[in-house]
Amino acid sequence: MILLGPPGAGKGTQAAILSQTLKIPHISTGDIFRANIKSGTELGVIAKRYIDEGKLVPDDITIGIVEDRLKSDDCINGFIMDGFPRTIPQAEMFDQMLDKHQKAVELVVNIQVPDEAIIKRMSGRRMCACGRTYHVENNPPQKEGLCDTCGGTLYIRDDDREETVIERLKTYHQQTSPLVAYYEAKKLVLNVDGMKPIDETTKEILTAIEKK
Secondary structure, three states, X not given: OEEEOXXXXXXXXXXXXXXXXXXXXEEEHHHHHHHHHHHOOHHHHHHHHHHXXXXXXXXXXXXXXHHHHHOOHHHOOOOEEEOOOOOHHHHHHXXXXXXXXXXXXXXXXXXXXXXXXXXXXXXXXXXXXXXXXXXXXXXXXXXXXXXXXXXXXXXXXXXXXXXXXXXXXXXXXXXXXHHHHHHHOOOOEXXXXXXXXXXXHHHHHHHHHHHO
């Protein structure tokens, strides 16, 4: 299964719920990149430069990471891709890769959210070094700027800043949204309203999977 949608549409949230429900791994290239950035690896340094500018990490770096991950035993019964593929060439390479391993994409969930809602969601997010995430309007901390769990100072990720979010949305519409038509031609797309409550969206996706 592949989850599509603009940055901040809720792909990560749905992927985590579906992963637990279906007992298959949630594979997020964003999480892999962030782990490398935090560790200061060579990949992390390269990826950070692109991510901070709201641009896509080059295909050769991304494809290698994904193929290695899919070789793991936990992917035998399926997987949920979050953040990949992001371009038509990546999708074509992904299809070839899966075919080589005798696998195939069975469902593509396209989570639809308007740009203005995305900008509001992402620019309001705040992070803590302990891993807790907040939102200045929807999920604020008890004390402004401080984590409820550890008391650490909250910060905004570079790729959540409004100017970067706007750039990321431009990149999404130019390079990633064409994937919807690519997968629609294969009759694999389920469009869902990302403005609905999370549980309603999850139920809609699970119903589609049951029909498959």
